[in-house]
Amino acid sequence: MSTLNWILLGMLLMAAGGIGVLTTRYLALRDRAEHLAERIHSIYPLEERLAEREPHINALETLAQAASNGLVLVNHTHDVIFINEVSLRIFDLPADWREYGQTLLAITRQHELDDLLRTLFSSYETSLSEQVVIRERTYRVRLLRTRAAGEPYAALSLEDISELQRLGRARRDMVANISHELRTPITAIRLLVETLQRGTMKLPAKAAPLLEKIAAETDTLQQMAQELLDLAMIESGRAEIRLVSVSLHDIVEEAASHLHEMALRGKITLRNEVDPAQRVLADAEQVVRVLTNLLHNALKFTPPGGEVVVEASAGPEMVTVTVTDTGPGISRAERDRVFERFYRGDRARQSAGTGLGLAIAKHIVEAHGGRVWALEPSSHPGAQLCFTLPSANPTD
Secondary structure (H helix, E strand, O other), X not given: OOXXXXXXXXXXXXXXXXOOOOOOOHHHHXXXXXXXXXXXXXXXXXXXXXXXXXXXXXXXXXXXXXXXXXXXXXXXXXXXXXXXXXXXXXXXXXXXXXXHOOEHHHHHOOHHHHHHHHHHHHOOOOEEEEEEXXXXXXXXXXXXXXXXXXXEEEEEEEEEOHHHHHHHHHHHHHHHHHHHHHHHHHHHHHHHHHHHHOOHHHOHHHHHHHHHHHHHHHHHHHHHHXXXXXXXXXXXXXXXXXXXXXEHHHXXXXXXXXXXXXXXXXXXXXXXXXXXXXXXXXXXXHHHHHHHHHHHHHHHHOOOOOEEEEEEEEOOOEEEEEEEEOOOOOOHHHOOOOOOOOOXXXXXXXXXXXXXXXXXXXXXXXXXXXXXXXXXOOOOOOOEEEEEEEEOOOOO
């Protein structure tokens, strides 16, 4: 008889009342001990199989840690069995999260999640899905019920959909803004055409100004359609950007030449203060477009007698270009929004335009590996818009 059988036999004898009772129960106890020993030995192959599966279990745990969603495994008493690193960040938990308790509610402090878990375990449903706000961010929570070793468990997956919601609002805002921007020129064209249809064509002197207005409104529609197409191509990556060494001073000069007449009409001084020796790695045609949009925006809001200045400062890798005007400036609340599509700030509400110029400029600059931003309001009057481009000048 093996040592394990003797131990089991001893335990059984002690449970039966003592070593002295051997006569009538010995054979029965021996048979029971051997039966238990056989059952114990039958477990060993299972342990071997579990040992073989341990690498796979570790791989699954690694996979859960690498997931972009928060994952939590909970048993039927709401005790947390497993929680991945994403979930720790979601709930702002340390690595030793068990010090907060064992249950989902104690660890996460989220009553809504605990209520969903209670509903899942008490219903016939095997899965639930709900949106939950956690620390000011919105998550799509999916709960799946399963059974293991006869016990019910629930797996929770938390997907952050805050950015999707923001993009959804942006799409809705864009549709509303497009409708608004298109309505103005279309209405103007319709009214002008109706006026001409009422017989004004018989009076050429009166018809000519109306036709000029129709042409101007048509140009606005054409510009909007072209800018929408350009923006779609840039955002989709279909717009080609060829980076070559070009003179930044010459690019500013070309952009300024496009707006020379606008500056004269507004009696505004347009100055190029960029060092002629400064060169950047850029697609000259695209950067001219960026500066044209920024300069047009600056001239539009600069009062007569003011000035618009373009300057550049070189860093080790990037060159920062600054367009400064002497207009009303940009408020702190609007600094982060002026580059959004169709955004019309307080200073832009009374002016004409598509609201796409700065958005296009932003995407072109980012395609060059740079960034664009509005400086905070300072003692200097007006607005200051900046963007960066890769430097082509050799550095020490």
